[in-house]
Amino acid sequence: xxxxxxxxxxxxxxxxxxxxxxxxxxxxxxxxxxxxxxxxxxxxxxxxxxxxxxxxxxxxxxxxxxxxxxxxxxxxxxxxxxxxxxxxxxxxxxxxxxxxxxxxxxxxxxxxxxxxxxxxxxxxxxxxxxxxxxxxxxxxxxxxxxxxxxxxxxxxxxxxxxxxxxxxxxxxxxxxxxxxxxxxxxxxxxxxxxxxxxxxxxxxxxxxxxxxxxxxxxxxxxxxxxxxxxxxxxxxxxxxxxxxx
Numbered sequence: 001x002x003x004x005x006x007x008x009x010x011x012x013x014x015x016x017x018x019x020x021x022x023x024x025x026x027x028x029x030x031x032x033x034x035x036x037x038x039x040x041x042x043x044x045x046x047x048x049x050x051x052x053x054x055x056x057x058x059x060x061x062x063x064x065x066x067x068x069x070x071x072x073x074x075x076x077x078x079x080x081x082x083x084x085x086x087x088x089x090x091x092x093x094x095x096x097x098x099x100x101x102x103x104x105x106x107x108x109x110x111x112x113x114x115x116x117x118x119x120x121x122x123x124x125x126x127x128x129x130x131x132x133x134x135x136x137x138x139x140x141x142x143x144x145x146x147x148x149x150x151x152x153x154x155x156x157x158x159x160x161x162x163x164x165x166x167x168x169x170x171x172x173x174x175x176x177x178x179x180x181x182x183x184x185x186x187x188x189x190x191x192x193x194x195x196x197x198x199x200x201x202x203x204x205x206x207x208x209x210x211x212x213x214x215x216x217x218x219x220x221x222x223x224x225x226x227x228x229x230x231x232x233x234x235x236x237x238x239x240x241x242x243x244x245x
Contacts, residue, residue, distance in 0.1 A: 009195035011044035018053035025062040029082035046191040060107025100187035111142035121176040122183040198229035
């Protein structure tokens with residue numbers, strides 16, 4: 001259900017399990033983890049996470065497997081670790097990751113979107129974090145990302161009420177950064193802009209955003225002035241041409 005393809009410098013991660021509303025089974029988290037590992041070792045300059053199923057981004061974790069989790073404690077650990085093995089490396093990818101969210105995004109799919117660098121919501125996008133309806137919790141890492149993204153109060157609202165919020169509300173509270181009629185074309189335009197910039201500089205900026213307190217970034221910033229990318233960028237600026245990175 002996870003397809004990894006390339007379009008030039010852009011890696012495309014596509015959720016494609018329409019019959020199950022893109023619900024992600026444990027095997028799906030495993031496939032996503034493998035795809036992320038492949039992207040990490042590649043020369044991709046940006047990543048788009050998207051859905052191939054009309055009207056749905058993802059229903060979240062596959063509830064069809066939940067009876068197993070109820071009856072087998074070992075499988076609960078397997079389930080939790082499979083999600084972590086997919087989402088945390090996605091968040092740690094060296095290049096920017098954009099989530100293009102058209103349609104519903106529920107449960108664990110919200111956590112998946114939060115593992116991306118920024119989110120674009122289509123006009124029909126809607127979001128709900130629903131574990132309390134099922135009588136379960138939400139992984140601590142994902143609670144932390146949600147609170148960091150929208151604030152503790154809005155995270156509490158989403159977690160405690162399980163209410164569905166639309167794209168307008170999601171943009172207002174900061175769950176998505178941009179709202180448009182169709183998310184994928186705008187995500188593609190942003191990925192193209194990212195890919196046109198100096199790739200190592202973009203990776204440095206992502207590392208710095210990830211933890212601005214790291215003093216090692218000071219040395220990386222200074223070293224960038226001696227790099228080939230800066231040489232090309234400065235030459236292109238002076239010649240009033242586009243740089244060729």
